[in-house]
Amino acid sequence: MPADPDPAATAVPSAGTEEHPPTSYVLRVNGTDRPVSDAWIGESLLYVLRERLGLAGAKDGCSQGECGACNVQVDGRLVASCLVPAATAAGSEVRTVEGLATDGELSDVQRALAACGAVQCGFCIPGMAMTVHDLLEGNHAPTELETRQALCGNLCRCSGYRGVLDAVREVAAERAASATAASEAADAGDEARIPHQAAPGAGSVQIHPHDGGMA
Ligand code: FES
Ligand code: FES
Incomplete structure (x- = not known):
């Protein structure tokens, strides 16, 4: 008498499992x-x-x-x-x-959106913050037209976009100011680090006696 078929081997996978295998x-x-x-x-x-x-x-x-x-x-x-x-x-x-936040601190974009009154009901703001972040990553000084073009895929039913445009302008200006300050500080640091150079003829190499120099 033939052995009973293995139920597992004859089981028909459900259509759902076959069509949508988990991954x-x-x-x-x-x-x-x-x-x-x-x-x-x-x-x-x-x-x-x-x-x-x-x-x-x-x-x-x-x-x-x-x-x-x-x-x-x-x-x-x-x-x-x-x-x-x-x-x-x-x-x-x-x-x-x-x-976008670092160590619990909102990014400059997030802070500016809040400060400029862009956040009304707030629903669109996470997407808006990502768009503004992305815009300023690629364009450090966008014109208002460029900002509007970047934002054209973000729908906001509350704020009228004025606050978002203001926020972009503020963040771009703040970043430009801090970049200038950082580069001035770096320039000042470079000057301070220029090693003292002896006047011509004032320096000397101390030659050890064993190398033929005088004690
Ligand atoms: S939920 Fe993705 S674009 Fe609206
Ligand atoms: S703040 Fe309400 S949808 Fe933009």
């Missing part, structure tokens, strides 16, 4: 490796950041690349994280709005 990968987010396990391959980066990794800074405003509330950087490029399959970002550097 695991590691995302590098804000300088930290974050493992993602048993995830559906089609999950967006926005979903994974928010729902699996607990990084709720990026917001889900439209899920279709229209509002900019979900903006993050992947390998230094600004992307709408709702449109990026998270698994494709494995091996890349992901930077979210949580990564």
Whole structure:
């Protein structure tokens, strides 16, 4: 009599399992490796950041690349994280709005957005902060037109954008001022470090007697 067939060998995987096999990968987010396990391959980066990794800074405003509330950087490029399959970002550097602050201190961009009255309901602001951060990384002195063009993918229903434009101008000016101050300080330091040079003929090499010199 033939042996009973191995139930495991005859089991038919459910259609769902076959079509959507779970996957695991590691995302590098804000300088930290974050493992993602048993995830559906089609999950967006926005979903994974928010729902699996607990990084709720990026917001889900439209899920279709229209509002900019979900903006993050992947390998230094600004992307709408709702449109990026998270698994494709494995091996890349992901930077979210949580990564703008240093040691709990808001970045200059975040501070300026708050100080200039750009933050009303606040929903768009994480994406706006990432866009402004990205803009100023690539263009240290954007014109108002360039700023408006950079912001055209970020929808804000509250603030009228004036505060954001002001914030960009302020941060650009502050950074330019501190770069000038730093370079002046470096120049002053270089002058101070020029070693004293003896006048011609005033210096001498002390030759040891064993080398033929005089004691
Ligand atoms: S949620 Fe991604 S662009 Fe709106
Ligand atoms: S501050 Fe409310 S949507 Fe921009």
